[in-house]
Amino acid sequence: xxxxxxxxxxxxxxxxxxxxxxxxxxxxxxxxxxxxxxxxxxxxxxxxxxxxxxxxxxxxxxxxxxxxxxxxxxxxxxxxxxxxxxxxxxxxxxxxxxxxxxxxxxxxxxxxxxxxxxxxxxxxxxxxxxxxxxxxxxxxxxxxxxxxxxxxxxxxxxxxxxxxxxxxxxxxxxxxxxxxxxxxxxxxxxxxxxxxxxxxxxxxxxxxxxxxxxxxxxxxxxxxxxxxxxxxxxxxxxxxxxxxxxxxxxxxxxxxxxxxxxxxxxxxxxxxxxxxxxxxxxxxxxxxxxxxxxxxxxxxxxxxxxxxxxxxxxxxxxxxxxxxxxxxxxxxxxxxxxxxxxxxxxxxxxxxxxxxxxxxxxxxxxxxxxxxxxxxxxxxxxxxxxxxxxxxxxxxxxxxxx
Numbered sequence: 001x002x003x004x005x006x007x008x009x010x011x012x013x014x015x016x017x018x019x020x021x022x023x024x025x026x027x028x029x030x031x032x033x034x035x036x037x038x039x040x041x042x043x044x045x046x047x048x049x050x051x052x053x054x055x056x057x058x059x060x061x062x063x064x065x066x067x068x069x070x071x072x073x074x075x076x077x078x079x080x081x082x083x084x085x086x087x088x089x090x091x092x093x094x095x096x097x098x099x100x101x102x103x104x105x106x107x108x109x110x111x112x113x114x115x116x117x118x119x120x121x122x123x124x125x126x127x128x129x130x131x132x133x134x135x136x137x138x139x140x141x142x143x144x145x146x147x148x149x150x151x152x153x154x155x156x157x158x159x160x161x162x163x164x165x166x167x168x169x170x171x172x173x174x175x176x177x178x179x180x181x182x183x184x185x186x187x188x189x190x191x192x193x194x195x196x197x198x199x200x201x202x203x204x205x206x207x208x209x210x211x212x213x214x215x216x217x218x219x220x221x222x223x224x225x226x227x228x229x230x231x232x233x234x235x236x237x238x239x240x241x242x243x244x245x246x247x248x249x250x251x252x253x254x255x256x257x258x259x260x261x262x263x264x265x266x267x268x269x270x271x272x273x274x275x276x277x278x279x280x281x282x283x284x285x286x287x288x289x290x291x292x293x294x295x296x297x298x299x300x301x302x303x304x305x306x307x308x309x310x311x312x313x314x315x316x317x318x319x320x321x322x323x324x325x326x327x328x329x330x331x332x333x334x335x336x337x338x339x340x341x342x343x344x345x346x347x348x349x350x351x352x353x354x355x356x357x358x359x360x361x362x363x364x365x366x367x368x369x370x371x372x373x374x375x376x377x378x379x380x381x382x383x384x385x386x387x388x389x390x391x392x393x394x395x396x397x398x399x400x401x402x
Contacts, residue, residue, distance in 0.1 A: 096133035101160045103127050110167035114195040115147050123153070123165050132157040140165065148213050149192050173228040174242070175201040176221070178209040187229025189216035202228060202239040202251070220244045223264035227251075230267035235275060248292065262292035269294040282308050 172184035184196035193212030248262035
């Protein structure tokens with residue numbers, strides 16, 4: 001028996017267990033914990049950290065208080081702040097709602113029409129329940145929610161008791177006629193109601209009666225309203241009706257003159273082009289004006305009517321034997337339309353525009369029938385009012401005789 005020191009310790013002895021060397025296990029052979037167990041362990045650690053947060057917060061507060069307690073001035077300042085903060089907050093809340101800053105004087109501006117007095121009274125009553133330091137714009141809008149003509153309100157206060165409310169209205173641009181019953185409509189399709197209908201509004205024909213507060217859904221009516229909303233004030237009062245015809249969107253102006261807009265694209269450029277054509281003396285007596293391409297407007301004349309431009313050209317040919325060039329006037333028209341169109345005009349180098357086909361010329365001065373089967377009535381108002389607002393004509397339009 002091995003009784004040596006090494007044998008007793010089991011080192012190198014014959015009966016001792018052989019010492020096994022620690023071999024690193026390969027990654028392939030190593031066992032990995034299931035994914036659910038790993039996720040569960042991470043959740044447990046996160047939960048343990050959350051449980052420790054109150055303890056850590058308590059230790060931090062205790063350390064801060066110990067720091068303040070050790071310094072007399074800081075301790076006094078902290079106590080004063082703790083007492084003063086709720087008092088100041090409560091005092092401010094009391095003051096902003098007190099009678100010391102209550103609204104007593106209300107001035108409402110921007111209201112017109114039949115509902116002006118009711119809108120003014122509703123806004124005034126809602127404003128008097130507020131103060132100049134606590135203005136609730138949403139409550140003011142809710143007070144006039146029953147009046148669709150009000151688009152928005154803007155509020156400004158003057159300390160301590162005055163408030164001014166500016167009402168932003170959406171004016172009526174047309175009257176929708178359904179079986180003889182008319183209701184006013186704004187340019188975005190909001191129905192304003194029969195109270196805002198006036199004789200100066202153009203008429204649109206529809207099949208479904210709409211009440212105030214509803215919205216127009218018909219695409220052709222929305223296109224017409226969009227174009228009418230972009231009309232200059234001087235020309236808007238000359239529009240009598242609008243309908244969708246063979247040339248697309250068609251407006252009937254004073255005197256029965258039809259304006260072909262085609263669609264609702266580029267309405268401002270088309271109105272500018274129409275204003276220039278109406279202001280030009282060469283378009284006098286025209287039965288229609290085509291502004292579907294605003295860079296190249298055309299005026300059509302009924303059969304048997306000689307355009308003024310042709311008469312003046314014949315007279316000048318008799319006197320001088322030469323026809324004056326219209327390149328300067330057409331160039332001016334192109335320049336005038338650049339800003340509205342957003343690019344260069346498409347007039348030709350000679351300054352003349354391509355004339356429509358002979359079939360487009362009107363054979364009589366009567367208006368085209370509307371989509372409802374009726375005939376648009378012509379009035380005796382002169383179209384020359386539009387020329388005063390649009391300025392001098394930039395160039396003569398292309399004329400088409402009957």
